[in-house]
Amino acid sequence: MTHKTSIHRLKLTDFRNYPTATLALDGRHVVLTGENGAGKTNLMEAVSFLSPGRGLRRAVLADVVRVGATGGFSIFAEVEGMEGVVEIGTGTEGEGETVVRRLRLNGTPTRSVDELTDHLRILWLTPSMDGLFTGPAADRRRFLDRLVLSLDPAHGRRASDFERAMRSRNRLLSEGRFDPAWLTGIEQQMAALGVAMTLARREMLGLLAGLARSPDDSSFPSAQLALKGFFDKTEGPAIELEDRYGEALASGRYRDAAAGRTLEGPHRADLLVRHADKDIEAERCSTGEQKALLVGLILAHAKLVATMTGHAPILLLDEIAAHFDEGRRAALFNRIDALGGQAFMTGTDRSMFSALGERAQFITVRDSVLVA
Structure with missing residues (x-):
């Protein structure tokens, strides 16, 4: 009830x-x-x-x-x-x-x-979100993280802690300070937080998928949801994923130093949305279809929140x-x-x-x- x-x-x-x-x-x-x-x-x-x-x-x-x-x-x-x-x-x-x-x-x-x-x-939908499917990936990550946050309040803190650790790592690399112990400690923190963020995002998409693809009526198109760009496949225990990400960060230090930023992580992921009935990407839909897709997602998420919290x-x-x-x-x-x-x-x-x-x-x- x-x-x-x-x-x-x-x-x-x-x-x-x-x-x-x-x-x-x-x-x-x-x-x-x-x-x-x-x-x-x-x-x-x-x-x-x-x-x-x-x-x-x-x-x-x-x-x-x-x-x-x-x-x-x-x-x-x-x-x-x-x-x-x-x-x-x-x-x-x-x-x-x-x-x-x-x-x-x-x-x-x-x-x-x-x-x-x-x-x-509290969930919201504003006109500024109308370009979600055609805008930058950062907007879609922020949208997804807001959905996660409504059911997992700790997600916001994990995301901010990850960003803080990543900034520290980027600063050390830009200054040429390749101290192994210092960098390894930061990278281990990033690995634990980054994997936790990714698993929370994927869990949200899994919970939302059934509701987003099975609306109560046909007035709003069904959506297919996927996360791409970081650990596209997350099979295995979290500790193994953390080890893999930590190793990737360690091996990519010089590459990231040259780029001036961390090139791999949850901050590079993107939320992919498709119009399920037409089997086309959301960004290729008409403006009206995109609006209907977005409204359908918000309503499905609201129903999920009601179900999960009562x-x-x-x-x-x-x-x-x-x-x-x-x-x-x-x-x-x-x-x-x-x-x-x-x-x-x-x-x-x-x-x-x-x-x-x-x-x-x-x-x-x-x-x-x-x-x-």
Whole structure:
């Protein structure tokens, strides 16, 4: 049985274009409509900060603070979460390069924002992701890692630790410091972290494959998923894979020094997506087909999160209805509703969401003012 996770109250202070704003919600889906630039996406971004990381825009924290504000921003939310009702407060302190993010749960400071995943999982889809299949591999890796992170909160720390170790190795190689003991220690750390990252990514693709290829209806095309570019075949115990990667790093020191970067590792992998029904690569599909593929993947992942955690995630779907006809929009809303959670959706035209009917709470955004 899947339990619902929902936000019942949201209050912002000095966040983007909002000096202050309060949103009272009743647990239904939320549709935010208004002209471009009114602040709809900013509200969605505020909700995304109820999860670890830098939000759906991956913003520098100092840039999120309202222009002219004398302090940091703050977000307060009352949430019916995975461990019951909880009050979440998060925001920033400091200025310039010293800006840090803080988190309070029920008024008590926490050691890490990672504790947010104990209470809710948040997934999002934004227009900036529309070029995922035709853009650089780094965007697809980041997309996949976000999917992994929603089920495995430790994945983010592994990835950041790997990047830190790789930078240390690259610096030593660029300086010509080929101390075997020092490099071997760093490479062993990279091997353990890199293999763990790869196995976590492949496990996610394995879990997602069945759902992504078996949608509840035919409105969104099925996807075939694969990971390529690093350990394309990962048979054998993890320790053997770590040894193989460690040996590859050691033997490639002079090559990497000449290149100025590490040429082999999980940072070189790519997520491959195919339109299963047409058996063609996603990047060769039409713009509309690519959008439908991406939406289908997000919905499949949301269903996986609900199945694995027992709680439906909160979905943030920015400008979600703009590219679909009336029939596909209705099918999309039915799929969202069937997940059993709460979704936030934005658009310029309220009529595009008419198929939701009473299943949604409609709010108009006008120049940072919210009108129910």
